[in-house]
Amino acid sequence: MALKTTHPVLGPRALNRATLDRQLLLRPAPMGVTEAIDHLLGLQAQNTKPPYYALAARLDGFRPEQLSALMESRDVARIVTMRSTVHTHTARDAVALRRLVQPGAIDRELAIFVSRKGLDGVDLDRLADTARVLVEERPRTPKQLRDELLPQWPDADPQSLSLAARCLLPLVQVTPRGLWGRGGQVALTTTDRWFDGPAQEAADLDETVLRYLGAFGPASVRDMQTWCGLTKLGPAFERLRPGLLVFQDERGTELFDLPDAPRPDEDTPAPPRFLPEFDNLLLSHADRSRVVPAEHRGRTWTGNQAHRVFLLDGLLAGIWHLDEAKDRTLLTIEPFAHVTRAQRAELTAEAERTLQLMTSPGIPYDIVHAE
Numbered sequence: 001m002a003l004k005t006t007h008p009v010l011g012p013r014a015l016n017r018a019t020l021d022r023q024l025l026l027r028p029a030p031m032g033v034t035e036a037i038d039h040l041l042g043l044q045a046q047n048t049k050p051p052y053y054a055l056a057a058r059l060d061g062f063r064p065e066q067l068s069a070l071m072e073s074r075d076v077a078r079i080v081t082m083r084s085t086v087h088t089h090t091a092r093d094a095v096a097l098r099r100l101v102q103p104g105a106i107d108r109e110l111a112i113f114v115s116r117k118g119l120d121g122v123d124l125d126r127l128a129d130t131a132r133v134l135v136e137e138r139p140r141t142p143k144q145l146r147d148e149l150l151p152q153w154p155d156a157d158p159q160s161l162s163l164a165a166r167c168l169l170p171l172v173q174v175t176p177r178g179l180w181g182r183g184g185q186v187a188l189t190t191t192d193r194w195f196d197g198p199a200q201e202a203a204d205l206d207e208t209v210l211r212y213l214g215a216f217g218p219a220s221v222r223d224m225q226t227w228c229g230l231t232k233l234g235p236a237f238e239r240l241r242p243g244l245l246v247f248q249d250e251r252g253t254e255l256f257d258l259p260d261a262p263r264p265d266e267d268t269p270a271p272p273r274f275l276p277e278f279d280n281l282l283l284s285h286a287d288r289s290r291v292v293p294a295e296h297r298g299r300t301w302t303g304n305q306a307h308r309v310f311l312l313d314g315l316l317a318g319i320w321h322l323d324e325a326k327d328r329t330l331l332t333i334e335p336f337a338h339v340t341r342a343q344r345a346e347l348t349a350e351a352e353r354t355l356q357l358m359t360s361p362g363i364p365y366d367i368v369h370a371e
Contacts, residue, residue, distance in 0.1 A: 007248045010218060010255060013266040015290035016314045021262045022215050023281050025273050025311070028060035033067055034090060037076055040215050041097065041208075042087035044283065045078050048178045050276035051088040053308075056357045057273045064180035064358060071175050074195060078173040080166060083229045083283070084109045086173070092200055095191045098170045099202035105229030110167035118157030119164060127153075131165035132190060139174045139187040142166075181360075205236050210258065218247055218257035222286035253287070270314030272343075272350040277306040282316070292316045296336050310350075312343055320351075329365040331355060344369060 010018070020026050024036065036059055037043060043051040052064045067088075070076045079094045081087045084105040089097060113119055127149070134140055134148050145165060146158040153161060165171070171188040172195075212224050221234050237244075237256055247255040257263070275281060281291060282300065296316050300307050307319040310333065318335035331351050339347065348367055355365045 007246045007254065009250060010247045010263075011250055011266065012290055013314075014263065015218060015249065015255075017264045017266055017268050017270065018218055018257075018262065019216060019281070019290055020270055020314050021264050021268075022217060024058035025281070025314075026264070026268065026270060029058055030060045033059065033062070033070060034075060037088065038090050038093065040280065041211055042081065042089040042093060042280075044276075044278040044280050045086045045088040045178070046278050047276075048183055050278055051178075052180060052358065053274070053276035053354070054279055056354055057275055062357055068180040068182075071178055077191075077194060078178050079170065079191070080106065082227060084167075085278075088178070091195045093203070094172065095170065095195065095200035096203035097208070098191070099200075100205065100208060101228050101230060102202075103230065106167050108229075110164055113160045113164050113167070116157070116160065118160035119153075120155070122153050122156050122161070122164075124164065124168060127161065127164060128168040132169055135165075135169070135171065135189045136193045139189040141185050141187050145188065205233075206240055209233070209236050209240055213244075213256060213258050214261060216280075216284050217261060218245075218255040218263070219285060220249075220253050220255055220287070222253075223284070226286040227280075227284040249287070270311070272347050273311045274320055274350060274354050275309050275311065277308050279309070282309065299336060310347065312339065312347070327363070329355060329359050329363055330368065331365065332368045332370050334370045338371070339369075 017026070023040070024031070029036065031039070033055060036055060043054045045051050052067055055062045055067060067076070074091060076088055076090055077094050078086055078088055079098060081089065081098050081101055082105070130149065130152065131145060134145060140148070142162045146162045149161045149165070150156070150158050166188070170191040172191055174187050174189055174194065176182045176184040177186055209224065212227060213219060216223065216227065221237050225231055225233050241256070243259070245257045245259050247257065249255055282288060291314070293315055300309050300316065300319060308322070309316055310318055310320050317337070318333065320334065321332040323330040323332070333347055333351065347369070351367045359365055
């Protein structure tokens, strides 16, 4: 009988430090905004401000105007990709990753709309062709798209029509939506119309596995499947196994990693970090215990709305609130458990760093600890 293969064990703290390093959260990274978004394979962007705060937590000297400028120049854009949710991606990934993950959560979401019978009698190919003509003629809001589609399928559910079009087509949220301090309604056009240059093919799966490990590893097959919404990724990891290092967690789950990726000592200091709602650090592993202590699981959500969170010693430790009035900004820190005087001072310093980056010059701010 063959003996079960064993691999070096990485405990939760070692996994935590490795993941934080890949996520640029151990120290402010001297990295450009485009480079960071590319390295992280995008930033969760279900709301407009999270990508800005995600970068503020990770980059040295980040200013929100930098990301806005890249959105206006169309070097980055907002689009539905992983887990059928909105992400901010580089132009290349907005096309290539979208095409790669289409057969996953995006197609499953489309199947849900079809199963609800809201699209009875709707030819999906014709719907996609019709919607493409409309949004490429000029960007349209979801309501405008529904209003244009409904006369052709009057018995269909109006919302299902526009949501199905979003699944069928790679639709970018055009600016000014998502710009810092400006914003606007969601208006959609295709990636073909929004980006210049030749059309990108779908991202190569094996290359994407390696990129995922570089940003989120060490990780299991199920971890990556959770991140991207695809299934049956085991064969891709097996193809790559000869060039990867293989570890296991304390439960015996295989964890794959790049040979030259950083794996800091588990005692490496991890300063506090203030993360936005829906940050990918908390959403991109099947087993989130490397960042989320068991006693705090589920505490960062109310219904389907995520809260802003902060880390202490690399672990989820509480939530934070931001109240932005015209003449003053208030940041409230709400820990899940008692914090020491030293931790309180570190949290205050990181909150000040965040506010100095993200608050307009001349607007005063206050930091309050709610304990």
